[in-house]
Amino acid sequence: MRYEGVLTKMRTELLETVQYYLVWDHDFINMNQLLDKKLSINFLRFECLNCGLQKKIFRQGYCYDCFNSIPQAGNWVISPELSKAHLDEEDRDLEFEKRSQLQPHVVYLANSSDVKVGVTRKTQIPTRWIDQGAHEAIEIVEVPNRYLAGITEVALKDHVSDKTNWRKMLTNEVLDLNLQEEREKLKEFIPAEAKDFYLANSKELEIKFPVLQFPKKIKTLNLAKNPFYEGVLKGIKAQYLIFEDGTVFNVRGHEGFVVEMNIF
Template identity: 85%
Template sequence: MRYEGVLTKMRTEITDEVQYYMNWENDFINLNQILGKKISINFLKYECLNCHLEKKIFRQGFCYDCFSSIPQAGDWVINPELSKAHLDIEDRDLEFEKRSQLQPHVVYLANSSDVKVGVTRRSQIPTRWIDQGAHEAIEIVEVPNRYLAGITEVALKDYVSDKTNWRKMLTNDVLDLDLAEEREKLKAHIPEEAQEYYLASNKETEINFPVRQYPKKVKTLNLGKTPFYEGVLKGVKAQYLIFEDGTVFNVRGHEGFVIEINIGV
């Protein structure tokens, strides 16, 4: 089977085991169904996810011009504490920023490699946790806007990491922890403005990924440097494909790359 199209973040569905989908313009691949099969990936060209021109991808699937101008790539996206829509202050497009920022956001703990703190829109749970490869996660606070979530995350970063060790996550070098207990330890450090939104009773969510073989050591596939690769697919975790030879491919890191995929038997 042959597929061709521009790469975007894999879609997911949480069941007993996370279901992963690569979506193309008129088709899709359920990656769970092709575990154990040989697949080849061939890089053809770039296509910016915003302007759709054949321009080299700079970041997040966008060319440099788009990344530097569109509201979807504003600084507040990566640094939510910089959000200003609640003050009626525009960054790049106030209408877009109000839609994105002035909605319920969650600050959470996720365990992908070690415990980390993070921020996401309420509507993105559990998708955000899956994308980070978290095998367990729990909410800390649910606040009405992105700014409050951002200042809460900043305050808690003094006591817990905000980064995922992706190599440990992909080799499954992880521990199971009591995240409710970890959440309680952080309660006193939540900013006063967000204290009333503390979630004391939410239960921990457990996530199982479709991985049949974890690599002992990972080597990354960069299509910009190695435009063709072939290997046996052994698992999918976070936004990575995991192959039998230890190669891992970050799908999200290649958004905007037009590729051809061939699936063997």
């Protein structure tokens, strides 16, 4: 079967094993059904996810001009502590920023390789944890806006990492930890403004990914440098496709790439 379209991050569904879907303009693929099958990926051209023009992708699926102008790529997206909508101050588009920032956000612990702290909108749980390849995660606080979540994360990352070791995550060099205990250790470091939002009774969520074979050594596929690849799919974790020869392909890292995909 042949598919062609612009890549966007895989959609996910939390069942006993996470289900992954690659969504095209007029079709979709349940990627779990492709395990143990050979598929090819052929890079055809770029297409900015915002303006739709055939311009080189800069970051997050956007061309350089769009990345530096649209509200979806403001600095507060990566650094929530820079959020200003709660002060009625505009960054790029106040109406958009109010919709995005002035809603419940969660600060959490996720264990993908080692324990890390992170921030996401409440509506993005458990999607955010799946996208990070976390095999277990737990909520710490639920606050009413992105700014409070951001300053909480900043305070906690002095005591726990805010990064994922993606190589360890993909080779399954992971430890099972008691995240409720890890959360309790961090409670005293929560900023005063967020202490009342502590979630003392939240439970740890365990997540199982569809992986038949983890790679021992990793080779990353970059379509901008190597526009064609063919291999047997052996697993999916976070936003990565894992192939039999140890090649891993970050789908989210290739948003805005138009590809042809063949399934044999």
